[in-house]
Amino acid sequence: VEVVRHLPGLLSIRRDLRRHFLATPPDIFIGIDAPDFNLTLERQLKRSGIRTMHYVSPSVWAWRSYRVRKIAASVDCMLTLFPFEEQFYRERNVPARCVGHPMADLIAADMDRGESRSHLGIKHRGPLVAILPGSRVGEVKRMAQPFLQAADWCYERRIDMRFVVPLASQACRDAFETLLAQTASRLPVTLLDGDSLGAMAAADAVMLASGTATLECMLLKRPMVVAYRLSPLTYSLARLLVKSRYFALPNLLAGRPLVRELIQDEVTPENLGREVLALVENPARARELVSVFAQIHADLRRDASHQAADIVLQMSGWRETHGG
Secondary structure, eight states: OOGGHHHHHHHHHHHHHHHHHHHHSSSEEEESSSSHHHHEEEEEEEEHTEEEESSSSTTTTOTTTHHHHHHHOOOOOESSHHHHHHHHHHHOOOOOEEEEOOOHSSOEEEEOOHHHHHHOOOOOOOOOEEEEEESSSSHHHHHHHHHHHHHHHHHHOTTTTTHHHHHHSSHHHHHHHHHHHHOOOOOOOOESSOOOOHHHHHHHHEESSSSSHHHHHHHHHHOOOEEEOHHHHHHHHHHBBBBBBBOOHHHHTTTTTOEEEEEGGGGOHHHHHHHHHHHOOOOOHHHHHHHHHHHHHHHHHHHHHHHHHHHHHHHHHHHHHOOO
């Protein structure tokens, strides 16, 4: 629903790209993510004899699995970030290679909480909760209010608790500050311009909207509760199409409900607050999560960018031409 207004411009861009690459064929075309945009372009180029590769698999294992047929017709190789994705494609006879996740290579195995707080100028040594309401203004407007109400619920029970909120853009910050003034202006909260990784690394627990940030939070080994709200129409469509049992990446990677997920009407201040408080006050549970997070991190750390580049050189024929 949210993308419809941009559709005419996107289709025009794709037509221009098709004409350009058919007129000037590259050795290989690599579509990066954006499957609804790239796969059609890749199929058209592949039909003309151009090698094609797609980097970052769409979530065909979760919904719209019929897209596998289109993927098979569009790409010579699918590069995946997660091991279960490679297995999914191989079971369906689609060439795929898991290269791991670049973020797993970049994030250290152990991020010191105290150093992260000092880096952010946060002197508080008690419980600190990071709140990540999303990276787009629409997400912030949907998620900030219940997150702030949950933080207020926690603060009523733990006056030693503090909060840190990284905002991805000035527009996101403006939207959040408006809701903060309306909802929970008394909260002891530090707002940051960006630096979501720093905020999560400094925290004892994280309350965040579903998305890539959940993977980053897991790689940082921080306990979390994951929530999401969609527009009513989008959610109604998603309920019909989505087949996956989980929507948070840590749970998908673990294959079990490792972290608490809350969706749509489940996203209430009490549900969120109870989970955050449990994460802060139950060190044994936090240690269990950290242990599993560390195992997943190790599995995803595969020198992803170099692996991907090596596969590109093999497929493009560069090695045969230049050797090495």
